[in-house]
Amino acid sequence: MKTVLDVRNLTTRFAGPSGALVAVNDVSFSLGEREILGLVGESGSGKSVTLRSLIRLLPSMAGQSGEVIWQGRDILNMSPKDLKAVRGGQISMIFQEPTTALNPVLPIGLQIDENLRAHTKLTHRERLIRARELMDLVGIPEAARRLSEYPHQFSGGMKQRAMIAIALASNPRLLLADEPTTALDVTIQDQILKLILDLRDELAMSVIFVTHDLGVVAATCDRMAVMYAGRIVETGTVADVFAQPMHAYTRGLLGSVPRVGTERSPLMSIEGTPPSLSAIPQGCAFHPRCDFATEICRATQPDTKMLAAEHQVACHNSLAVVKTGSPVR
């Protein structure tokens, strides 16, 4: 598979009153063409900041290092002008809350048109035709009429479709999705996920999907990366990770999801809460909450090891975790 995005040692710091807070710590991953990567973790694990760091969508006090190689060029070193062309033109983003991510005072059609004007050389007529196409593409009926309507006239699911239409207007090669279904009803969630899958096939684009919902990952993603305290602790294909989690944290996450069609068993839970960015524990950040923790976990940060083909993990005791087996069987 051709690699479209290569992230190496990406680190994002925020200047705080008591020194820098590291929100994204030495994150590396790559993304293939037409691949959907799920970025999973609890709230505060740094998954959203990682996503935003890829296109430098951060407040000005944030500092970034590492490389984000997109089509042979490092996004982190791009001039503002080039960055503007990449954002929205080649890499687009959709947000968790479609209600706030759409501008309330502009009609949907105008917001689509705006993207087309910024990134394409289409004429006014062509843009109008394209806007209608996009509304059809994302499954909004009566495109001609709805283009002149305002966001408040759309339902939640329709708003998210409209947001996707705006994001896809200029045919981006990569879609960054920041929990796009979290704010929606379960039935609508399902429709939006299907839509994203269809669009991936139709437009041959890649997707990075941030979510805390493992059900969503299982249903949509090809590969997944599990994040904890700003680091990626485990990466692999969704099938591999679900069948054989190698990090104690991943195992805990999988075990905490209720499933239908299996024997009733007590849900596993991960005791405690994720560490705050200002107080990340020494050694492996997960050790205070980990059942498998040993002396070495308290002392040194584990390196990322390749334990199987395309299955990487940063855990000292992954063999012990493997031996216990997957909670999803």
Place this chain on the structure above:
Amino acid sequence: MSVAVSRRAAIPRPLIFGGVILAASLILAIFPALFAPYDPNAFDYAALLQAPSGTHLMGTDNFGRDVLSRVIHAYTIDMQIAIFATVFPFLIGTVIGALVGYIGGFAETLFGRVVDAVITFPFLVLVIAIVSILGPGLMNMYIAVGVVGWVFYARIIAAEVKVQKRLDYADAGRAMGYTHLRIIFRHLLPNAITPAVVYWMTDMALAILLGSSLGYLGLGAQPPAAEWGVQIADGKNFMATAWWISVFPGLAIVLTGLGFSLTGDGLAEVLRTKK
């Protein structure tokens, strides 16, 4: 659904009253000659200090000028003051406020100091000081009000833009690769401008008061121009014997000010319920 529709259709009463007053004021301001029975500046020594009567509905002043005609012709100047003394502060303040709110940091600190400097002095004192440096007259009054007035608009807009720029749609705009100027003026400003527009209406009422005050003090419109403040000043020596010279222009100020204030309140209500 029908409830929602009927609620939207209901125009708040203050807006209706205010709108009617303003519309009438504007018509008088544009076509004073159609309504004024006499030439506002024609002396009539045969009819000095006449009390209100059938021939002179609001009486005459010490030069025999018809007070009603002067009150009507004054609409032209006073409505002009209401608009010109506020539109430039509104425009300048909006642009500066939007930039300050969006950029934040250093720009905000600097702007904070400017605001402190301006609100330390009472508005009228500051304007009078500037007019006395520039010299009296309407044009200099607009300049003086503009120099000070933009700060209040900028403060309102900056605060609102600061809130709006943290919302997702601002981030979405950046994620779409739009320029900063486009995000500020196309996306944030339309969402931030409502309180400034409401303030603008109130400010027009204040501008009429200010214009009349300066006219009264001899720093604004110059006699013999028909302007309410000038008229009140003209009549101040005759208050005991010919109250009508000052009282009718005073009532015109109150009525027009009321028109702007009611419109402002009504607009605020409409725009609030729309959100």
